[in-house]
Amino acid sequence: MSRLIVFDVDSTLLAVESLDFAVDRALRDAGDGPQRAAKLKALTDLGMAGSLEFRASLEQRLAIAGLTRRAVDEACEALRAHATEGMADLLEALRAKGHDVAAVSGGFVELISPALADLGFSSGDIRANRFVFDGEAVTGFDRNNPLSRSGGKGQVVAALKALTGRPLAVMVGDGMTDYEAFASGAADSFIGFGAVTVRAPVREKAPAFAETVEDLRKLLLG
Numbered sequence: 001m002s003r004l005i006v007f008d009v010d011s012t013l014l015a016v017e018s019l020d021f022a023v024d025r026a027l028r029d030a031g032d033g034p035q036r037a038a039k040l041k042a043l044t045d046l047g048m049a050g051s052l053e054f055r056a057s058l059e060q061r062l063a064i065a066g067l068t069r070r071a072v073d074e075a076c077e078a079l080r081a082h083a084t085e086g087m088a089d090l091l092e093a094l095r096a097k098g099h100d101v102a103a104v105s106g107g108f109v110e111l112i113s114p115a116l117a118d119l120g121f122s123s124g125d126i127r128a129n130r131f132v133f134d135g136e137a138v139t140g141f142d143r144n145n146p147l148s149r150s151g152g153k154g155q156v157v158a159a160l161k162a163l164t165g166r167p168l169a170v171m172v173g174d175g176m177t178d179y180e181a182f183a184s185g186a187a188d189s190f191i192g193f194g195a196v197t198v199r200a201p202v203r204e205k206a207p208a209f210a211e212t213v214e215d216l217r218k219l220l221l222g
């Protein structure tokens with residue numbers, strides 16, 4: 001039966017965390033760059049492990065980052081080289097079987113859209129956060145976007161399922177926010193994805209877990 005298959009983006013479709021990637025690049029030449037980068041990595045891990053509320057993590061990360069429009073544009077282009085190996089083929093196979101495929105991310109559309117377009121996603125298949133700019137500086141994010149809140153992925157997956165009319169939605173991702181989209185009832189099943197990073201609480205709870213893209217292909221296509 002054709003299903004809606006919803007993919008997380010950071011550490012799932014892409015082999016990096018896109019915001020950390022953008023900030024690392026922007027901080028490379030800053031004097032206190034390494035310290036700021038280490039703080040950001042710690043915040044991301046806490047957030048992904050479910051130990052820090054997602055919105056608080058996002059606020060703190062953006063405050064440390066000090067991103068500019070130019071840094072966002074440069075990172076966006078560079079991210080195109082960081083799709084998870086084997087994912088393009090798997091997505092093509094899923095679409096060929098008639099499944100609807102969507103990307104739902106706590107990351108930012110301004111960073112990930114071109115990399116996702118390379119993987120065959122149109123803008124209508126992508127749900128993600130949006131930066132707020134003041135002139136050239138990133139000063140925050142669109143706080144009305146459900147993806148900027150804990151539990152937001154579930155809300156967005158439920159809306160996508162209604163929109164596509166598919167009776168079953170599968171969530172695929174590495175993080176607790178992805179698992180929660182299933183635990184909330186919005187997705188009918190969940191596959192934890194550990195080919196990029198294994199999050200211990202996710203592996204523990206996930207009803208199915210893919211260590212590799214090949215595992216994921218077997219779980220999704222049999």
Ligand SMILES: [Mg+2]
Pocket residue numbers: 008009010011012173174175
């Ligand atoms: Mg992720």
